[in-house]
Amino acid sequence: DIDRAWWKEAVVYQIYPRSFNDSDGDGLGDIPGIVEKVDYLDDLGVDCVWLNPVYESPGVDNGYDISDYRAIMDEFGTMADWEELRDALHERDIRLIMDLVVNHTSDEHAWFVDSRSAKDSEYRDYYWWREGRDPEGTGLDPDEYETPAGVDEVPPNNWESFFGGPAWTYDDRTGEWYLHLFDERMPDVNWETKALREELFEMMQWWFDNGIDGFRMDVINLISKPDGLPDADAPDEIVKGVDQFTNGPRVHEYLSELHDRVLDGTDAMTVGEMAELSIEEAKRYVGEDGDGMSMVFTFDHMRLDMTDAGRWSFRESSPRELKESMTHWQEGLADEGWNSLFLNNHDEPRQVSRFGDEEYRRESAKLLATLLHTLRGTPYIYQGEELGMTNYPFDSLDEVHDVDTIKNVRTALRTGRLEEDDVMDLVRYRTRDNARTPMQWDDSEHAGFTDGDPWMPVNPNKDDINAAEAQNDPDSVWHYYRDLISLRKERDVLVYGDYDLRLRDHESLWVYTRTLETPDADETLLVVLNFDGDETRFEPPTDLMGESAEILVSNYDVAVDAVEPTTLRPWEARVYDLS
Numbered sequence: 001d002i003d004r005a006w007w008k009e010a011v012v013y014q015i016y017p018r019s020f021n022d023s024d025g026d027g028l029g030d031i032p033g034i035v036e037k038v039d040y041l042d043d044l045g046v047d048c049v050w051l052n053p054v055y056e057s058p059g060v061d062n063g064y065d066i067s068d069y070r071a072i073m074d075e076f077g078t079m080a081d082w083e084e085l086r087d088a089l090h091e092r093d094i095r096l097i098m099d100l101v102v103n104h105t106s107d108e109h110a111w112f113v114d115s116r117s118a119k120d121s122e123y124r125d126y127y128w129w130r131e132g133r134d135p136e137g138t139g140l141d142p143d144e145y146e147t148p149a150g151v152d153e154v155p156p157n158n159w160e161s162f163f164g165g166p167a168w169t170y171d172d173r174t175g176e177w178y179l180h181l182f183d184e185r186m187p188d189v190n191w192e193t194k195a196l197r198e199e200l201f202e203m204m205q206w207w208f209d210n211g212i213d214g215f216r217m218d219v220i221n222l223i224s225k226p227d228g229l230p231d232a233d234a235p236d237e238i239v240k241g242v243d244q245f246t247n248g249p250r251v252h253e254y255l256s257e258l259h260d261r262v263l264d265g266t267d268a269m270t271v272g273e274m275a276e277l278s279i280e281e282a283k284r285y286v287g288e289d290g291d292g293m294s295m296v297f298t299f300d301h302m303r304l305d306m307t308d309a310g311r312w313s314f315r316e317s318s319p320r321e322l323k324e325s326m327t328h329w330q331e332g333l334a335d336e337g338w339n340s341l342f343l344n345n346h347d348e349p350r351q352v353s354r355f356g357d358e359e360y361r362r363e364s365a366k367l368l369a370t371l372l373h374t375l376r377g378t379p380y381i382y383q384g385e386e387l388g389m390t391n392y393p394f395d396s397l398d399e400v401h402d403v404d405t406i407k408n409v410r411t412a413l414r415t416g417r418l419e420e421d422d423v424m425d426l427v428r429y430r431t432r433d434n435a436r437t438p439m440q441w442d443d444s445e446h447a448g449f450t451d452g453d454p455w456m457p458v459n460p461n462k463d464d465i466n467a468a469e470a471q472n473d474p475d476s477v478w479h480y481y482r483d484l485i486s487l488r489k490e491r492d493v494l495v496y497g498d499y500d501l502r503l504r505d506h507e508s509l510w511v512y513t514r515t516l517e518t519p520d521a522d523e524t525l526l527v528v529l530n531f532d533g534d535e536t537r538f539e540p541p542t543d544l545m546g547e548s549a550e551i552l553v554s555n556y557d558v559a560v561d562a563v564e565p566t567t568l569r570p571w572e573a574r575v576y577d578l579s
């Protein structure tokens with residue numbers, strides 16, 4: 001018996017509204033722009049859209065700094081525009097999930113404006129306010145913190161922000177410090193305050209009442225901070241304090257409460273974004289035995305190309321490491337839980353540039369697509385991925401908008417973790433802005449994204465890589481995605497089948513079967529991926545391959561006999577049907 005759920009069968013398409021489509025020529029994408037492209041999504045065949053934040057926001061972190069959870073950012077449109085988008089999607093059987101950012105708000109949120117105004121504000125404990133400490137004996141250097149003249153204090157602990165620099169900022173209105181794990185304009189809310197939790201649950205309910213189908217939950221495993229806010233245990237950590245505030249002591253209590261209050265009895269999908277997570281921890285968040293989340297985003301495979309020095313470092317990683325890392329999660333959540341499958345998103349470089357090969361762009365984009373749609377879990381496509389979009393050739397930091405890149409590079413230079421000469425190579429490789437250049441719709445001046453000046457430059461490769469061209473070319477990456485999406489709907493084995501790795505130790509081949517045995521079906525698929533720009537010898541496993549083996553998917557024209565030993569071409573991907 002298959003334990004079915006719509007979100008297991010869905011293919012999700014992620015839209016970063018700022019860079020998707022601009023309808024009014026201000027250079028920023030907007031909601032009416034998305035509405036114009038709903039037929040495009042329908043053509044591609046996706047089942048669900050995850051919309052990055054569109055709420056009212058001053059835009060310090062492109063919308064992850066929310067100043068009003070129940071309003072749409074002016075530049076993106078109005079609530080009526082949002083309703084039109086919701087309806088346009090629903091009419092085409094495409095669901096809509098929203099980004100839920102409840103670890104922090106903007107400093108312009110009314111709660112924070114009130115909270116910071118006075119120690120006895122009724123919103124004071126919606127955030128984390130603490131007195132500073134005498135620097136003596138803390139090991140902290142007061143010069144590292146910005147305080148007004150005469151205030152010789154360091155913050156309550158040594159935690160650091162993910163964007164670089166301290167996680168605490170001194171506020172002279174009340175002479176206390178507030179906590180922010182991200183930018184200082186993004187204060188962390190305090191989930192210990194019951195009234196805050198109530199407000200958040202009501203807000204979530206309000207969005208469900210407005211017809212959404214679920215939430216992607218931003219950094220949701222950071223919401224519980226440990227009692228007493230102790231210093232980081234490991235003072236050498238790249239972001240000091242991660243060990244303290246990740247998967248904190250009350251996180252499961254909060255999330256079960258959230259589940260009982262808002263989600264229970266609905267078929268809503270929830271996907272929790274969780275940096276730093278083991279399989280055992282993941283199981284505590286998902287499913288009925290856990291906190292009831294549908295699935296989690298995990299990031300082990302996004303760390304393979306970093307050293308212990310974190311995101312602003314680089315190490316060469318191998319296809320085999322990617323295979324091992326993703327297999328670890330495939331096997332770990334085989335019986336309990338559910339994987340979310342992604343190779344890029346709005347925070348990561350483009351997948352072809354990172355895990356594929358720009359020289360074999362088309363082939364490697366299709367190989368990665370094959371992987372995404374044939375592993376066990378829910379595939380997430382990030383806008384432009386279906387065109388095989390690549391990283392942007394950044395020349396200088398002046399072209400970078402991303403607050404994370406700018407601040408972290410500054411911090412890494414100051415602390416000597418990064419050399420000036422290495423900055424641009426690393427930025428070109430790593431910056432989140434690689435994912436944020438405008439969607440390439442056609443080969444016109446701004447790639448059909450806007451009639452005005454785009455907020456981010458368009459990738460110069462838009463003449464070759466664009467949706468219009470791809471939709472006209474039956475051999476394009478786009479058509480390949482479309483075929484895989486439709487195949488997934490026809491074959492339960494792709495959704496529910498077991499994953500079994502073959503040739504575990506092979507350096508460049510990733511080979512696995514998906515098998516589904518039910519009273520009505522006995523299906524086996526064999527997936528063969530050559531993660532290499534060179535040819536690779538492949539001996540089909542004779543225990544599996546019978547005369548009936550047929551090639552179901554291929555990213556090359558296949559004229560070779562499926563069952564014989566064969567040479568796989570650069571980045572060749574094949575799916576055999578052994579049923």
Ligand code: ISL
Pocket residue numbers: 061064101162163182218219273275311346347404432
């Ligand atoms: O990309 C990173 C910057 O350091 C990640 O560490 C990222 O910040 C982390 O995965 C959390 O990301 C989410 O929350 C952030 C926001 O900037 C990201 O865009 C979002 O996906 C703060 O809300």
